[in-house]
Amino acid sequence: MMNKKNSKIALMLVASAVSVALTGCGSDGDDGKDGNPGLPGGTPAEAIEQLKLEVLSVSYADNIPTVKVYATNEDDEAVVGLKDFSIENAAQLIPVGASGAGNSANWQKLGSTSTFVDNKNGSYEFSFDSFDTDTFNAELTQRFNIVAEASTLLDGVTSVPVSEIVADFDGEGYQALYTKNIVSHEVCASCHAEGEKIYHKATTVETCITCHTQEWADGRGKPEVAFAHLVHNVHNSNKVWGRNDYTAETAHAIVQDNCQSCHVESEELTEWGNWTRIPTMETCTSCHTGIDFVAGEGHSQQSDNSNCIACHNASWTEEIHTGGFEQKKAFIDMYGLTSTLMVNSDKTATISVTITDAAGSAVDASTLVSKIQRIETITNVGPNFPIMGYNASPGNGQAKVAYDLVRNGELGENVSVEAGALQYTLPVLPFGEYSPAGIQDTDTAFTFIGLEMCNDGTAAVDCGDDIATTSMKADLVFGTLSGEAASMRHTDSVAFNTCENCHGETFEIHKGYHAGFIMTEQLGRENADGEVIVGVDGCVTCHTPDGTYASGGNQGALEMKLHSVHGEQDIISDCTQCHNDFNLDAFKLKGALATSAGEYTTPITATCASCHGFDEIKAHAEGQGGVVNGTYEDANASAQVEFCMGCHKPTIFDHTAVNM
Template identity: 25%
Template sequence: MKNHNKSLLALFLLGLFGLSACTFDGDDGKNGVDGAPGTPGQDGQDGQNGQNAGSVVSTIYKAGDVSFEIVPADNTLAGSNTFALKFTATAKNQAGQEKPLTGLNMVSIYSVTAMTNATSDGPSEYWVNNGVAAGNSSSMYCTLDGTYTSRGTTGDACTLVEDPANPGTYTGTWAHDGAAPIMNPNDDLNAPHRVFLRVYNLTDADGVAIDDKVLSAPLDYIPATGALVDNTGKDTVADAACKQCHGDSGTTGNLANISAHHNYQSVKNCIACHNPATQPTAEDAAKGWVYDLPAMIHRIHGGEELANLAAYGFKQTTEWGEILYPSPLTECTVCHSNDEGKTSWKDEPTRAACVGCHSNIDFTTGAGHSEFNLAQADDSQCAACHSTGALSPMVAHKVGTRAEYMDLVKVNFTGAEKSGAAGSQVVTLTADVTINGTPIAQLSDLSVLGVDSLLVGNVDARGEVTRWGISGLGLKKVDNQVVNGKLVITVPVTDAQATGSIYVGTQATFCVNSAGKAATCDPAATDLIYGLPYANIHGSNVPSTALGVGSTINFFNLDGGAIVKSRYVDPARITVEETKCNACHTTLDYAKGATHGTYTFDQCMDCHNNTYSGAHNGFDNKDLATSVHYYHSNGVVTYPGPSTDCTMCHKDGAALFAADGGLTSGRRAIKVSATGYITPVAETCHACHISEAAVAHFKSNGAYVLGDVATTADLPVESCATCHAEGKSFGIDKFHKMQ
């Protein structure tokens, strides 16, 4: 297409030059005499296989544009019969139309079986890679000449042939001695099977190799009957669960940000290699490596938490020990399915799966397996204790109960009144507080709280907040009172604070004991189910598993006028959803650690606003949007999703720019010092775009940046939106995923 366009341009220019020459030579514009007839040209050659131009494609634009059809009745890919492969391949052309994909010269085939387990070791079904089970590699190649060279190895391959009468339709046959490498003579042809293909050597129209692996969708079927299978019984984790944190690839449709093996990024692909047959050496196992998928994913997600428990005998590799898992490890259903027929993860406990996290257990000696050090030679006894009851995964891990426990302590502010003369005013706050479902009767009832900070500040006419930040404020402060069942807090304020609309709330934490009641987070306690002493791994004096108090921010007007609420609770000015944060974090109170106990953006706003100066984790400001961008993009945490996928946090289709070129949130300046301000658009982009050239670009478009700050909060709107607003030539939607 590019060459075609260049040819048209050349003809057009040649025509212009020709006209110019006639004019310069003084031509009078008369037609010339016809020349003698030319010699007839040769007949044109037929197109490939008689196909019209455009009826097939041989190049692709991205890996996800390729589709495959594999019909079980046309294939023999399992057992000891004669190997036979047949499939069709299509790809989208420039217009997005599906066309036969012609010219493939190399594919590989993976075949696995959900084999019934006849032993007492492992689950009732387990994945078997048929190539490995037959004594070969995990997949087999098919090429045009029946041989392959890959990773420095040359060997026999099946012979791949494209049907000349049906471009895009391919067959593969095995012409060498012995059985084809994926044909496992001990296979169970009545068990669910999975096959998928990988295609090699595909390029785009410019001859550039496609970066992502081109994979077919896995086909699940029963070889004996050819029937398709909807549920293999082994898929207890869906790709959709992984995508909550890792994102959705726009080029493959699989998981977006798994670096290992590039883009075998589907759980249904992973099991082809990561199954019980793949085990570490004794040396690697001692370092914490494990490769069977259930145990491996548990170990990977255990990350830093397991590494920090090394003193208690837990194993973790150095590489995985750097991972900060964003959700409670005990919330199994963040990943695992509760659908009928997909619950073997909780119904059939095995040693291998459990030691993914419980890596301190040695089942040979029994060390670490309860206080009785129970040795287990196989898995035959696991279900006796762990399939149901108090020691089952759901109950022992308290799956789903964290969200219920938050309401064991509830705080709801019901009033705010000011009193006193100018210069010595106070604001009296009242709140309803319940603990374990009962209203508090005395101040000492609040001793169950760890953190007990009061969140309070002014709200201006634009919905911007300014925190009071008065030292010593808290729910259980000794001069607070309980009057008629209400908590009463008296706060001394300045005259500037004691005016107009204010917000009031709290961030507070507590622990839960074995009776399921709110309890003090005492490091010496032995009956805590949230707040175990060994879990204190975040540098806090409060255990990391403490819960946040159930509380909402309420708004009051100290002058009795109309209440102005903050922009953090205005849906029209918020482009991010807490539910999207919780899809990865489960609950924001866990993500913020035990020193906060916050669930909502309007709790976060007390510190993370654009009027409160100061640094945050090494960043130059505490503004919520820029802090979150920096935290997720600059290596502070091992962010699991693509940094350019805005939909991981932002509302689908949200417009980040307002009509005036500023941000939808209405932010116009971010305070970075007592008298210094920077502009918000550039600072948001600066989280990722950190080069000196980028900063120079920001400044040239009206931005104030750290080191060159403004001395007023009344800043003009940067001109970023001129080029980068949604829909513009270089709009953010052109380079970031917004839908």
């Protein structure tokens, strides 16, 4: 006879799986498990770039499982000789409400094992020395989290990359009827590097979830380390976490409290909408701090989750957590910019900015000026190697030209509205001056434009104290002295969509100090394949070879800045996270880069050192003709002499590649 606990769980499973069960109506019953096809023969893998794991079968004897796993490499060759290999956790899924009214479904650990037999054909048979047979319930979904650590084969030579999978079955080894997958590994990997430890050990979210169970956390007296609480805690800075009281400022700046950064609708995720349907005290207190439910502080008093859904229904929960972000995106899409830069015969240049509506039709700027917090323009000369510094460049004494066409709802001095467009004439620009990129590059001026508008969340309003502002779509425009086609910086190394993978579509770059720049299709240019690419080339109006406000003291040149900032925050570990290619020929157009206050470094060396460290590569680089933190003159004289590419041929997939 089934006991009361198991009877209750069985009823929960019936409710959870009813839609799946109905698909079998009209059949002749269970056809049984499919047998495993014969394993391929052939020579075992001699090299393993990618380790692929698959659970072939799960069988039970006396309620103890035996799990058969198959391992292959990227060429589907059998991998023989794995040693650092384990079932990190075997767990079962307690259904929604089974552990208490209103409680979410939670995994419950049953055991782990590193005991296996290598069958010498790519298959491995795991057995459990210790397994909680008293807790095991064949009515529940069973999960096996298989982990092969980054190591070598038994030969001690052949390297093995890390690989982690989870496989879910029912309690007899058949296909699971119900599981709980809310967020995909792919979403996490858009920020966290593939194959790299997310925190202390795991490289996939499924491993984290299977380990950080609610029961395990409660048993340690640390309910805050249960995954549902912890994962939100480490992505917002509302409270510290971990034994060293970490703050999640970097992650918070990226996620920006936008639930949909991680909770993405997917047909492959059985429970992607779970976050709106099943609110719990454990999850909500990870972001909403200062609440004591039991004491009734900060919220009405309640001792459990049984009444949460009475107020926090799914549609309201989704609306309150996502409505602001959807409104912001809708407001950003209400306006755009169409700009021109006309170079005059006296080497001044006239910039014209037309504001457009969502349909692309021009809007008379005079009707919007009072609603504009700022229209910022930043102009430089020489897109491939700007010759105007953020501060005055040592080369020509010129600094970039920054001017606000509108500020705080008022036109800037000498700005006019002509035929509905804002116009301003820039001062004389250094066209045609020497540049390592050639005088054809300094024939081109370019202006990066940021728009910041006052709004009430849904519509533009007059600017004033305590009025919210939103950065809008940025624009980039070119003009030439000769009248010939403009020189443009390459966009085939970094496309902005890789930035959006972490930062999202409404990332307001540098908002506060600047108007803020939202990089959209408005900046797109076609590449050689006819694809529209949104680059980061507009950023070099400020992030010049001479650095930014610290004149090199903070590695402000674009070639270094992104490396140094993301590296300091331990965000990047793989070039492919940001790069879609390396345009190594671009170095042929570059001179020295400011790498310290008043000191310069040859361009390839500076770029490499921004990840690898200046002290670390100094001796090697100088031995190959590079200059590290030397004078402006010496570093520029050696810019095209450094011999790095004579040996190094980096690719985004292997930046250590050499040409011997």
